[in-house]
Amino acid sequence: MSAAIDVIGLRKSYGEKLVLDGIDLNVAEGTIFSLLGPNGAGKTTAVQILSTLVTADAGEIRVAGHDLHRDPEAVRASIGVTGQFSAVDGLMTGRENLILMADLYHLGKQEARRRADELLEQFDLVEAGKKLAMTYSGGMKRRLDLAMTLVGRPQIIFLDEPTTGLDPRSRHSMWTMIRELVAAGVTVLLTTQYLDEADQLADRIAVLDHGRLVAQGTAEELKRLAPGGHIRLRFTSPDAFALAGQVLPTAVPNHESLVLQVPNDGSVHALRDLLARIDDASLEVDELTVHTPDLDDVFFAVTGQPTEKVAAK
Amino acid sequence: MSYALQDTGTMLRRNLRHAQRYPGLSLGALGMPVIMILLFGLIFGDTFSAGLGGGGSRGEYINFLTPGILLMSIASGTMSPAVAVCMDMTEGIVARFRTMAIFRPAVLTGHVLGNVILTIASLGLVVGFAVLIGFRPNASVGEWLLAAGLLIAVTVGLTWFAIALGLTSKTPESASNVVLPIALLLPFLSNTFIPLDAMPSGIRWFAEYQPFTPIINTLRHLLLGTPMDSGDGWLALAWCLAIAVVGYFWAQKSYNKGTVA
Numbered sequence: 001m002s003a004a005i006d007v008i009g010l011r012k013s014y015g016e017k018l019v020l021d022g023i024d025l026n027v028a029e030g031t032i033f034s035l036l037g038p039n040g041a042g043k044t045t046a047v048q049i050l051s052t053l054v055t056a057d058a059g060e061i062r063v064a065g066h067d068l069h070r071d072p073e074a075v076r077a078s079i080g081v082t083g084q085f086s087a088v089d090g091l092m093t094g095r096e097n098l099i100l101m102a103d104l105y106h107l108g109k110q111e112a113r114r115r116a117d118e119l120l121e122q123f124d125l126v127e128a129g130k131k132l133a134m135t136y137s138g139g140m141k142r143r144l145d146l147a148m149t150l151v152g153r154p155q156i157i158f159l160d161e162p163t164t165g166l167d168p169r170s171r172h173s174m175w176t177m178i179r180e181l182v183a184a185g186v187t188v189l190l191t192t193q194y195l196d197e198a199d200q201l202a203d204r205i206a207v208l209d210h211g212r213l214v215a216q217g218t219a220e221e222l223k224r225l226a227p228g229g230h231i232r233l234r235f236t237s238p239d240a241f242a243l244a245g246q247v248l249p250t251a252v253p254n255h256e257s258l259v260l261q262v263p264n265d266g267s268v269h270a271l272r273d274l275l276a277r278i279d280d281a282s283l284e285v286d287e288l289t290v291h292t293p294d295l296d297d298v299f300f301a302v303t304g305q306p307t308e309k310v311a312a313k
Numbered sequence: 314m315s316y317a318l319q320d321t322g323t324m325l326r327r328n329l330r331h332a333q334r335y336p337g338l339s340l341g342a343l344g345m346p347v348i349m350i351l352l353f354g355l356i357f358g359d360t361f362s363a364g365l366g367g368g369g370s371r372g373e374y375i376n377f378l379t380p381g382i383l384l385m386s387i388a389s390g391t392m393s394p395a396v397a398v399c400m401d402m403t404e405g406i407v408a409r410f411r412t413m414a415i416f417r418p419a420v421l422t423g424h425v426l427g428n429v430i431l432t433i434a435s436l437g438l439v440v441g442f443a444v445l446i447g448f449r450p451n452a453s454v455g456e457w458l459l460a461a462g463l464l465i466a467v468t469v470g471l472t473w474f475a476i477a478l479g480l481t482s483k484t485p486e487s488a489s490n491v492v493l494p495i496a497l498l499l500p501f502l503s504n505t506f507i508p509l510d511a512m513p514s515g516i517r518w519f520a521e522y523q524p525f526t527p528i529i530n531t532l533r534h535l536l537l538g539t540p541m542d543s544g545d546g547w548l549a550l551a552w553c554l555a556i557a558v559v560g561y562f563w564a565q566k567s568y569n570k571g572t573v574a
Binding site: 051052053054055068069072073074076077079080081083085086087088089090091092096100103104105106132148152 | 335
């Protein structure tokens with residue numbers, strides 16, 4: 001299978017701050033590739049560079065078979081971008097926004113109107129299409145934004161945190177739309193800070209942390225990197241929490257919530273062993289949960305620190 | 314390259330639609346010079362005409378005043394494209410345009426053309442009101458065409474300059490503040506309202522050398538046949554060209570800053 005996106009040694013810094021520290025990416029045609037990482041990992045910068053918005057300091061980049069430095073126009077003709085911040089024209093109606101895009105793709109007057117109406121239908125915006133985009137809700141703006149990206153039928157679509165800030169229902173309908181796009185043969189590169197989103201959608205996932213790719217593979221491959229998952233122990237008293245930290249030196253403490261994460265594969269044997277040590281030290285455990293490995297653990301295993309999402313759960 | 318015109322046309326339509334949807338900005342720019350000509354022509358006209366020397370009448374003062382007010386309409390009209398272009402940049406839509414295979418300068422050129430069209434309307438309005446209160450030009454068709462050409466050249470130049478200022482501003486508010494000196498100070502500190510001889514020496518020195526004064530002299534010469542220095546016409550053209558070139562390249566450079574051009 002040929003590569004839709006091929007990147008070797010991509011680097012970018014803003015002044016003193018190194019944002020991307022030599023990353024390599026290879027995205028196969030017709031697949032969903034997810035760049036996963038916390039805020040500030042460099043995801044948005046990577047998308048901005050691959051979509052010709054920002055210049056890279058170094059690196060060989062080919063998008064849709066075109067060299068990005070030598071032929072940015074050919075790259076632009078093959079891609080569609082939906083950024084993190086809504087890129088709709090608030091002073092125009094939804095339909096006018098779509099027709100504006102169609103005009104810029106030089107579709108011709110009649111085809112422009114036909115395509116606009118088709119997309120309004122597809123994105124459930126027929127009624128809203130007559131209203132100014134500035135009156136739209138967050139979810140509607142995001143749908144219009146994606147619809148505008150699709151007007152020119154791009155081969156490759158970049159989605160920068162497409163569901164950040166959406167309510168759960170809009171989030172699921174966005175997931176469905178993304179799956180439909182790929183079913184129709186489009187290649188999608190999406191960034192997300194939600195591990196479950198990458199797990200749900202992506203064929204391949206690259207974990208980005210402080211400008212470096214710390215892991216790359218399928219969701220299954222990545223989960224194998226974090227063997228065994230962990231046991232979460234919650235304590236009510238700070239004393240018991242402190243004591244438990246000494247008894248279980250491999251555990252990772254969260255001092256604010258008095259939670260210990262103990263690496264453990266969840267087998268009966270390992271569990272019995274842990275319980276015995278808790279008993280021996282007469283620890284008062286408020287709550288115990290067995291955590292089978294998921295991408296949170298992967299992130300933890302490869303970066304050595306929990307994501308903000310883990311801490312928030 | 315054939316897409317250059319098409320894309321610019323698309324962007325122009327977008328800007329005219331904005332003006333229609335959000336008319337406050339453009340109406341303000343259209344109305345201000347009309348208020349100026351009525352205010353200064355009708356209310357202050359009798360008093361100010363004394364300053365012209367030779368016991369001028371109100372009609373003479375309106376003749377004197379109108380060319381400067383035309384320039385003032387152009388200057389105050391540059392506020393709205395500066396603010397609009399800054400709003401474009403602070404919203405995501407320009408990032409979208411930049412990732413599309415469209416003629417690069419189309420976004421900014423669309424703003425310039427949109428403003429030229431609005432400004433022509435505003436100039437027509439000012440001339441109409443001026444004639445109504447006593448403006449009596451004696452220009453031939455050729456002189457009218459030259460005057461119109463000069464006014465459009467000034468508009469194009471000042472608009473590119475204002476757009477460059479808008480692009481380098483972080484917020485629409487600061488964009489309008491930065492353009493304010495062009496929109497207000499240059500017209501007032503020129504020979505729009507009173508002759509240079511009547512000004513205090515410091516301000517007079519500034520007024521003598523700033524771009525608006527030779528342009529106003531040229532307009533007065535074309536429309537009313539008043540005498541002017543032989544160099545003023547070329548000086549006016551040179552100023553227009555210089556402002557346009559600096560504005561254009563500065564604007565393009567700011568627009569493409571940090572991106573793959």
